[in-house]
Amino acid sequence: MQGRQTLKKPAAGNVGERMARSRNTGTPGNTDHQTQPAAPPKDEAANAPRSRTGAIDRVLQILDGLQHANRPMTAYEIAQTAGAPASTMYTIINDLVDKSLLTRAADGTIWFGPRLYRYGLTYAHSLDYLAIAAEEMQRLSADVEETVQICGREDGMMIVLQMAEGPGHFRVTSRVGSRVPINWAASGRLLVGHLDDGEREDFFRRYGQPSPTGLAETRPDVLSRIAQESFAARFALQIGESEASVACLASPVCNVGGECVITISIVMPENKAKQGIDRYSAAVRDAAARIEDRLGWRAGA
Incomplete structure (x- = not known):
C-alpha cells in the first residue's frame, strides 16, 4: 500500500553513516545541518565600504607621496614610501595614468597629471x-x-x-x-x-x-x-x-x-x-x- 511504502526502512549502511556524521558534528540524529551552506559573516555588508575607503586611501598615499617628494618618482618608490604592496600600487597607478590623474614619463617615472591641474584651477578660481x-x-x-x-x-x-x-x-x-x-x-x-x-x-x-x-x-x-x-x-x-x-x-x-x-x-x-x-x-x-x-x-x- 502507498502508506506502507513511505515507511520503508533505510539500509543499515546508511544508518551507520548518519550516526558517524552525528558523532563528528556533535548534532544528535539530525543531518539537515550538514547540507546547509555556511551563513555569511554578519559584517559582510560593512566590508564593501571599507574596501572602497582603502582604495581611496591608497590614491591619497600616492598623491601625498609625490607632493612630499616634489619630484617624479617610480611606481616602486611610491610603493616603498607608502609602505604598500607594490602590486597593489602598480594597479592603482596604472588606473590613474589611464584617467590622466597621473602621467608616466618615458623613463617610467610618475608625476601629477593634467586632470589634477584642471581640478586645481577650478578650485582656485572659486x-x-x-x-x-x-x-x-x-x-x-x-x-x-x-x-x-x-x-x-x-x-x-x-x-x-x-x-x-x-x-x-x-x-x-x-x-x-x-x-x-x-x-x-x-x-x-x-x-x-x-x-x-x-x-x-x-x-x-x-x-x-x-x-x-x-x-x-x-x-x-x-x-x-x-x-x-x-x-x-x-x-x-x-x-x-x-x-x-x-x-x-x-x-x-x-x-x-x-x-x-x-x-x-x-x-x-x-x-x-x-x-x-x-x-x-x-x-x-x-x-x-x-x-x-x-x-x-x-x-x-
Whole structure:
C-alpha cells in the first residue's frame, strides 16, 4: 500500500553513516545541518565600504607621496614610501595614468597629471581671496622689486600657494607647492598666531622640527610667545632659519573672525632685508591690509 511504502526502512549502511556524521558534528540524529551552506559573516555588508575607503586611501598615499617628494618618482618608490604592496600600487597607478590623474614619463617615472591641474584651477578660481591676493602679490613684487609669496597652512606645514618672482638674479628654492615645517618660517608663525596659548604651544610641540641651518627655534613655549607677539604686531621676520642668507618678512591676512587665513611675504637676501627693514616691513603690512580691505575683512571696510 502507498502508506506502507513511505515507511520503508533505510539500509543499515546508511544508518551507520548518519550516526558517524552525528558523532563528528556533535548534532544528535539530525543531518539537515550538514547540507546547509555556511551563513555569511554578519559584517559582510560593512566590508564593501571599507574596501572602497582603502582604495581611496591608497590614491591619497600616492598623491601625498609625490607632493612630499616634489619630484617624479617610480611606481616602486611610491610603493616603498607608502609602505604598500607594490602590486597593489602598480594597479592603482596604472588606473590613474589611464584617467590622466597621473602621467608616466618615458623613463617610467610618475608625476601629477593634467586632470589634477584642471581640478586645481577650478578650485582656485572659486576662492576669491586667492585671486585678490595674487593681484596684491604682483603689485607688492613690482613695488619692492623682490620675490613675494602667498602662503597657507596644511596641517603642520606651511605651503607656498602663489609666488611672484622679483626682477633680479636672486632666486629662492621654495616654489609654489613647496612645504616646510611651520616653525621654520615667518609666515608659519603668523598662521597659528590667532590660536589660544595652549593650542599654539601644543601645535609647535607636535609639529616643530630642527631646520637644516640649525637656527630655527624649536622650543614650543618660545615659539608660542613669538607667534603671539608677531601676530599682534602684524609682522614676522626670520633670517637664515630655513635657508642660509635668506630673509622672509611676512604679514597676516585675517578674516572677519580674526583668524589668519593666508600670509603675504617678501623673500629676499639677508643683507638687503637688514638694510631696508623699515621700508619692507611697512610695504608687506600695507599689502596684507589691502587684501583684507578688498575682501571686506577689515573693521570699517
